[in-house]
Amino acid sequence: IRGDGMHNTYLFPVNVTGISIRTDSTTTLYYGEYGPREGRDLMLKDFTMIRVGSNTFSDKLYGIDLRGGFFKRIENVSVKDFFATSGGGIGSVGIRLWQPFGTDAVQHTIFDNVYVASCDTGIVSRLQNTMRWRSVKIDACKKVGLCLSNSLYWDGGLCQGNENCGIYLKNSNPSVLNEVTIVGVHFEANAYVAPKWGAIYKPDNTDMS
Numbered sequence: 778i779r780g781d782g783m784h785n786t787y788l789f790p791v792n793v794t795g796i797s798i799r800t801d802s803t804t805t806l807y808y809g810e811y812g813p814r815e816g817r818d819l820m821l822k823d824f825t826m827i828r829v830g831s832n833t834f835s836d837k838l839y840g841i842d843l844r845g846g847f848f849k850r851i852e853n854v855s856v857k858d859f860f861a862t863s864g865g866g867i868g869s870v871g872i873r874l875w876q877p878f879g880t881d882a883v884q885h886t887i888f889d890n891v892y893v894a895s896c897d898t899g900i901v902s903r904l905q906n907t908m909r910w911r912s913v914k915i916d917a918c919k920k921v922g923l924c925l926s927n928s929l930y931w932d933g934g935l936c937q938g939n940e941n942c943g944i945y946l947k948n949s950n951p952s953v954l955n956e957v958t959i960v961g962v963h964f965e966a967n968a969y970v971a972p973k974w975g976a977i978y979k980p981d982n983t984d985m986s
Contacts, residue, residue: 780824783853783892792830792838795856796821799844817847825855828869837861840871840896852889859896860919868897868920875903888913895919899939902927903947910934921945921974922967928956935963942974943967946983953984 778796780786788795798819826840840856843849856871871893874886884906892914893899899915902908905927913934915922922939926947936943943964946954964976979985 778824779820779822782823783825783855783890786824788824788826789829790826790838790840792828792834792836794839794842795826795828795859797839797842798846799842819843819846819849820852821850821854822852823854826857828858828860833862834860834869835862837866837869837897839869839873840893842870842873842875844875847884849885850887850889851891852887854890855892855894856896857894861897867901867924870898870901871896871918872899873901874905874908875901887911892916893918898922898924900924902929915939915943925957926954930958931960931962933961935965936976937963937965937967939967940970941968941972942978943976944978945974946977946979946985948983953986955986957985 821841828834828838828840838859840859841851851872859869859871861869886905886908888910890912891910894916895918897919898921899918901924903926908927908929910929910931911933913931915936917938919940921942922936923944924947925944948954967976968974
């Protein structure tokens with residue numbers, strides 16, 4: 778899925794999730810091989826996604842929601858304004874990389890020049906194999922900038938102005954969280970609205986190695 782540039786192609790989902798791709802590679806076979814639904818080599822590139830429809834969004838939705846698949850790349854993409862006025866938890870999410878335990882993970886994901894702003898939670902990842910990010914910016918989210926439950930190498934970018942927490946570290950069910958590297962990322966003005974969890978927060982019940 779390719780646009781003509783972050784500042785040239787705009788997608789305006791009207792109170793719905795923007796892009797949702799779910800794969801079931803353990804159950805879907807085509808001629809004896811895992812087919813398109815496995816979601817290999819998926820690229821989302823060169824566009825901006827902005828939720829529109831009203832000034833009071835009541836439903837929790839997602840800008841980009843990817844479940845399952847391998848070797849996914851998000852490059853030169855901006856996601857904005859996915860927030861909700863009702864409901865608790867992490868709320869609406871700009872980019873969700875997600876799969877419940879016991880099913881396929883989103884594996885081997887690359888972000889390159891990604892900007893997420895003004896969402897409830899900027900990015901949520903769970904059960905990823907590996908992630909490598911370059912120049913990822915998470916800005917002014919209303920709850921948490923990044924909810925992280927897996928290994929990550931993040932090189933360059935910023936995490937600023939997120940009201941409750943910059944990065945919230947959670948257990949990667951059933952394993953402990955490990956191999957998290959953050960290099961050259963600027964943190965500023967996170968956790969200024971209660972509950973204030975800080976720039977990077979590890980709850981007592983999160984195990985890390």
